Amino acid sequence: MKKRLILWCAVLMGALILGATPSLAFTIAGLVRQPLNLTSSDLARMESLNVRVNEVTGDKQFHGVFTYRGVPLRTLLDLASIQKEESAFPKPFDLAVVVKNKEGRTAILSWGEIFHRNGSEVLVAFAAEPEVPRHVKNCGDCHGREVYEPALNQLKRSVGFPKLIVVGDFFTDRNIEDIVSIDVVEMNKRAEKKQMKGPLFSPRFTVTDGKGKAVEVGDLNGYRRSEGMVRQVSEGLGYHGIKQVGGVPLADILEKAGVSPDADSVVLASSIDNYRILLSFGELYLNPDGRRVLVADTIAGKPIKEGKFTLFFPDDLSSDRTAKALNKIEVISLKDRSKIFVIGMGCADANLIALQAISYMGKADVFIAPEDLQKRFAKYMGDKPVLFDPFKGMFRGFRKDGSTPDKAAEESRRLQHEKAGQLVKEALKAGKNVAILEYGDPTIYAPWRGWLDGDLMDRVEIVPGLSAFNAANAMIRQNLMCQGGSLVLTSPKALREDPDLLRAVQTRGDTVAIFMGLHEAESLSRLLLAHYPPSTPLQIVYKAGYSNSSHRVQSTVGELVQTAAKDNELHLAMIYVGPCLK
The missing domain is CATH 3.30.950.10 (Tetrapyrrole methylase, C-terminal domain)
Known part of the structure; x- marks a missing residue:
């Protein structure tokens, strides 16, 4: 009994300290007007709400039951103000939101599952309190210690904040901790909007698996059919009644086409006129509502006249993601090769840095930076590791001094360059994005060019900076x-x-x-x-x-x-x- 009481006290102590765990800074960047850099302290000053989550991942592992306090991701994205680049399809329905943590894990959400659902469905949490069973003192009456202690220990674990919470997911694989970046990205930027005359119609649609395999679907025979009610509520036109639709769950069509769920990929559905809808695999396979996303061929028991096939989202609060005359379903991987970001940090005062530079710092996993830049921009770098300071120790020879070194100095510099390049290669091989923070304009008299091999240049993205x-x-x-x-x-x-x-x-x-x-x-x-x-x-x-x-x-x-x-x-x-x- 005494041991059980000690365990009970330990769990309660964990409840008191979970919300006080030191947190990382994270950035919101990509297709936004105003990139943001926030911490859990910033979130705590915003209007927030509580949600309870039973955390069980897809591998059937239990990670505790917690009540999280957080800010809706929708609120944060509204603050950053999503803005698509110039595009033939100006609507946001084909946008993905990629959340990344300090270990490099990602969670992908569609724009629709954030903005066409209630804000409480997806949060960025800054505090948590474990939900301790009321009869925890009697656990030994039903189970052995080897059963109940691991479960209770999950309630005492340290939670890494900020943490993404996707409330509707049955399996909580997307609830990643210690997030460092939230990036808004667009699919198929070059796709052109087609001007169609008369009613839209596509006699078939094609499913591509992202690996070169394509399956053409001209009818839904051979699939297990499903029926559903769809509320027609458009943000522009308002309420237009309820429709009884019949068809096949999109998940079944993907499965029959040989597509397996992939956390690093998205599904992009396009109409014959290139009206595009993006779905995450999480909303299809982790959220139980995903089974209700239908490719329909009937309305009220009759064949659909306009389009033949229509993609419906019965559980969306708006019907604007409905895709008529469905023509194409693509699986697109968002798992890019790791990259090298050469970021111009401005020539002096911190207020001379460009917004794009802040965005790219959020995408980085490791940094190469002089000590003074590390201090001035620590808020944006967070706790991410620094590989080396190019102006210190063995890299002292990298300064923009223009002097002519002797042979010994040249050999020393060659070895320094070789070692620097090797450190970068090791980081890239580990799947990490490397950010090189450069003074001023990173293309003018920039020392980084001396130690990046030619075979790495195709990994480089240069972010412009204000020069002296x-x-x-x-x-x-x-x-x-x-x-x-x-x-x-x-x-x-x-x-x-x-x-x-x-x-x-x-x-x-x-x-x-x-x-x-x-x-x-x-x-x-x-x-x-x-x-x-x-x-x-x-x-x-x-x-x-x-x-x-x-x-x-x-x-x-x-x-x-x-x-x-x-x-x-x-x-x-x-x-x-x-x-x-x-």
């Missing part, structure tokens, strides 16, 4: 192309290797913007004086983009060395030369 060049231009506030019509970006090393370039630029009156020039001001001065009169206007912009320390100095080519010597900064500066700087 852009911020410096804003500080100069002049037309930098007032004479020759060109603006040349370069470095001292490039100018030394191509003196004809500098000669041509000077002749045309173009402006030259020089990166990484201050630490070799004397040699740069000699190079410029070989082509420019000493009185040629020159400006140095220091720490462009740093609101508390940026400044601009007006000078001339002849005074470059003396002007540079007055400031201790040797790296964070842009040098501009040309007659437009008067």
